[in-house]
Amino acid sequence: MAHMLNRKIWVRRPGASATLVQIREDDLVDDVREMILKKYANSLGRTFDAPDMTLRIVQRAEQGQPRHERQLGPEEEMCRTIDSYYPGGQTVEDALVIDVPQRRTPRPSPRAYQQAGYQALDDYRPLENGTDYFPPMPAVVPGSIAQTSNSNDGRAGVQQHHPSTAAPLEPHQRSISVLNTGQLPPLPSPGGGRRGHRDHRPKYQRQHTSSPTIVTHASAPPGHNPGVVAIGVPGSANSSSMHPLVHRQTTRPRNDSLASDGHHPTNGLSAAVPAAQPPTPPAPDTLTAHQAVSNPPTPSSGSTPVNAQHRARPRKNRKTTPEKSASGSRHRREDNQTANGVPPMPTASSMLDGSVPPINVLIVEDNIINLRILEGLMKRLKVRWQTAMNGQIAVDKWRGGGYHLVLMDIQMPVMNGLQATKEIRRLERVNGIGVFSADSATPSPVEERKRNSEADTNGGSTSEPTVNGDAKGKDKVSDDKLAINDGLFKSPVIIVALTASSLQSDRHEALAAGCNDFLTKPVNFVWLERKVKEWGCMQALIDFDGWRRWKDYAAKAEAGKSEEQKMKEEEQERKEKVKMEKLAKLQEKQRAKQQKEEEEKRKKGMSLGSSDVGTAATGNGTVQGAEPPVVAIGHVGAASEG
Amino acid sequence: MPGPTQTQDVRSEDGSAGFPEFGDSIDQTTFEQILEMDDDEEEREFSKSIVYDFFTQAESTFQKMDANLEKKDLAQLSSLGHFLKGSSATLGLTKVKDSCEKLQHFGARKDETGTKEEPDDEKSLRNCKVTIEQAKTEFKEVEQALRRFYRDDSS
Structure with a gap:
């Protein structure tokens, strides 16, 4: 772009602060509108097309006199108009006012x-x-x-701000x-405009x-x-x-x-x-x-x-x-x-109970102020939370397991949010977290998968030898191993990026890194709350067990019921779980034994056929009958691995 | 990022007209949502502690900025700008936030909107310097308003 020909003009939305938009000397108002849309790519660009927008120019007025303003026609030459209105040059105060149709449908026009x-x-x-x-x-x-560019069809020109002109398009x-x-x-009334x-x-x-x-x-x-x-x-x-x-x-x-x-x-x-x-x-x-x-x-x-x-x-x-x-x-x-x-x-x-499920949230923020506010919010939402001041700490904490949701600041020292997200996703991949089908089947495929993926991502350097054995003792084989057996990693964690940038590209980057969602800072609490609820509910369903336990706990606290009784129940539940886990282990052992026997038999030429042990896992009765299928899956997975 | 200041809506929303008017240096909506986290509207313990922490943070960040200005460390200046931008945005201190954002851009050897490269480091430094001063002024202003709001005359 020839620099000489460019120039910047001030524009603002009503009541908002002005901003500069770069235009060319010979741009028409219509072109300017497009530039404005680019500038307001998110707030306007997503919702409006250039022709929707009108620009008002406000004449400077003497004190006490009414200000004259006028709507600019799309065909006017921008620079000339501005120069004629503001001979001394346009100042911030002279910013053109951007109007967009009121009560428009928000986005997809x-x-x-x-x-x-x-x-x-x-x-x-x-x-x-x-x-x-x-x-x-x-x-x-x-x-x-x-939608944003609006350049790809002729309608840009045709379709001025009058809804009625749009009528011809209706049929399509x-x-x-x-x-x-x-x-x-419903058929729009002819002149009525759909807007x-x-x-x-x-x-x-x-x-x-x-x-x-x-x-x-x-x-x-x-x-x-x-x-x-x-x-x-x-x-x-x-x-x-x-x-x-x-x-x-x-x-x-x-x-x-x-x-x-x-x-x-x-x-x-x-x-x-x-x-x-x-x-x-x-x-x-x-x-x-x-x-x-x-x-x-x-x-x-x-x-x-x-x-x-x-x-x-x-x-x-x-x-x-x-x-x-x-x-x-x-x-x-x-x-x-x-x-x-x-x-x-x-x-x-x-x-x-109309509240946020008792998920466990990891807040990753390097700014203590923001951190404290997020904490305050979590407190208010009555969810558990922990904090990390940079990406590295976040990853370390996450490895401890048990998190459902991560609120991840993007720009941080040491390790930024994107790197941390990538790292978490990598570890999840390597550890096969979220591979439900595999989890619920026999454990062996899981191991298989793990080994494979590990080989994929790590160039096969890690843990090859150890993986061969039973499902025991192989946490900590390599640095990438997570203690997934504790049922603390039932599903991939949800990562909501917190970004100060409103740039589309940054968002895409965040998503590409493995974030599930994002919020723009300053975070709107209502949205944050909503996100926590939404994602939390989803995670709660997946981690139904953990949720229930927590819910019991919460209910107890709320109802002020006899603590002891509840404690007992919980204790019982825990015991039961342990028992089940033991049972599961036992079964696994048995299975292993069976397998061995079978193998021996086979060796002896007794051709007892299949060494397929895939059915063994079904016996792990950890799952309480009443639980929904989803949960059952998770359960079995956890149990059979345990 | 355009500053979301839609005051009239806010008020119609829940009649929270009791909230202070800070003018355009504080974004009402954003600040109010922090005020709402206070359990006690008299004490305002939570928001007060946060706001006062912010004062401290800002002061120390400004010091660091000055030091880095001295060292001509543009990268640090940019990241300090980003840092303070984060918290000021959270509190809705619009003006401070905007200045910090500028600083972030200037420090990154860009123009104030972050769109164009600025090849001249000296110029970037000068820009930084001006912006830091501006941010400080704006901060002082908003600090006063906030201290008044929290009925703290010692400042």
Whole structure:
């Protein structure tokens, strides 16, 4: 870019601080709008297209006189206009005011919807079974990109800020949505513009699913457009833990989307539903959520549909049709959801007493102030927590096991959050954490897998020799070994990155490093709380055992019941567990013995056939019958390894 | 990052009009959520201790900044900027935060928005110096307001 031709102008959103945008001398207002969108990539760019935006120029006025202001037409030459208004040069005070339509749907603008549809029509085949869920991502990403850049179709020019002009586009939009949802969206009245249309809302809302992640800093928009503004603040102010929901419903009509709000209200359970994989901005049809099942670690927003539905169109009941491919756990969760009846809230409260599950959180923050605030919050949420001041300490602590959630600052001394995350993920991989299928089967495959993955990642240098034996005594074989036998690593830990950056690229980097989610600093407490709830609920389901124990404990504390009795019960439980573990070990020994015998027999030519011991593990009765399948899996795994 | 200051919404939300007005140097929303963590609205033990810790932290960080300015250690300046940015952002001290962010960029040999490279180290240092001074002033300002809020006249 020729430097000479560039120039910077001040712009600001109403009531917010001004910022410089670089434009070229010959840029039209229309071009400037695009530059502004780039600058406000997150707060505006995700929601609006350039044509949506209007710029106001405010004439300098003498004291006491009314200020004249005027809307700039897209075809005006920016620099010339500015120069004529502000002969002495534009100062911060003269910043152009950015207006965006009020009460817009938050993110996936309807157009993006269409865009995406266009580009990837083929991907949008409706599902045979007519469920409401869309096929996985492909279309999404292009959509969201398109949305911000807006350059890829001529509509940019056509579509000025008047909703009504958009009318011609309606048919497409409609038809696409039929494709996607199987239902016709209400016909917009001809001149009415879809923007303000309430009826559309559900549709858009569902789309928001996507990225709890990105989302997070939706609050950031300094926007002062009353409509838009409603967004961020809402819950934030009064973080009284139980109430955000209510507020949200009333105060933040639609914009919440961006936020994790989308899925929050559903309650804990919903949180468990795995979600759209690319945590990125999903565009429109992100309903994909439900397909992404194969990717449990990136859960999150899946629930939105249910609850968006709920909020927006109570009359209709979207079925949570479980996917065939769904993992057991997911089934379980969904069942739970549907079974427990539609108002999700009650479900939550019945399951969790409306509170955050007693998970164990590791807070990684190098700044003591932030750390203390996070601690305060954890205290308030009544979850257990520990802290680490840098990535290295975090990894060390995590190795001790038992954490469900890590709040990970990204920029830290010694070892930053990304490195720490990578390290944790590596260790999880090496130790086969989260490999449920393997865990629940015979132990041997697990070992096998471990060995393999170890060989993969470590170049096979470690622990080869020792692994051959029984499942005993092989923790500490190498530095990478974790004491997974204690059942302290039931699933991969959820890592929520805390980043001060609002840059999209940083977020992607965080996700690429293995973070599941992220929040932008300064952390909005309501969101944080929500994240903790969501992820916590999911983890609690996975670590059902630990949860139950803790819940008992909490219940005891709450009810003020006879301590002793409870203690006894707990003790008993513990004993029982130990017993079971012993039993399991015994069985394993027996199995080993059997195996030996068989081998001997075979050696003796008695051809007793299979040395397959795969069935042995089934006997480990640790699992209390009443427990849900998901848990059972974890249990057996733990027991048979123990 | 745009500063989320949407005061009118906040108020409509829960009528927390009782909260102090700090003007634009403190982000209401952010600061209020910390105030809300206080168990006792009179004592304000929690938030007070945090805010006062921040004072200490800021003072010592400024000292370190000065020292590194002397040493012309841009990288350190940048990371100190980042450090203080973190906590000031958490408390909603918008202005201080913005200055710290600038410092972070200047220290990283960039322009104030962090978008353009600044080849001239001397200029970066000068920028840092100015920004640190600015941050200090802004900090003093906000410190006073906060001390007033916590009814502490000794400052």
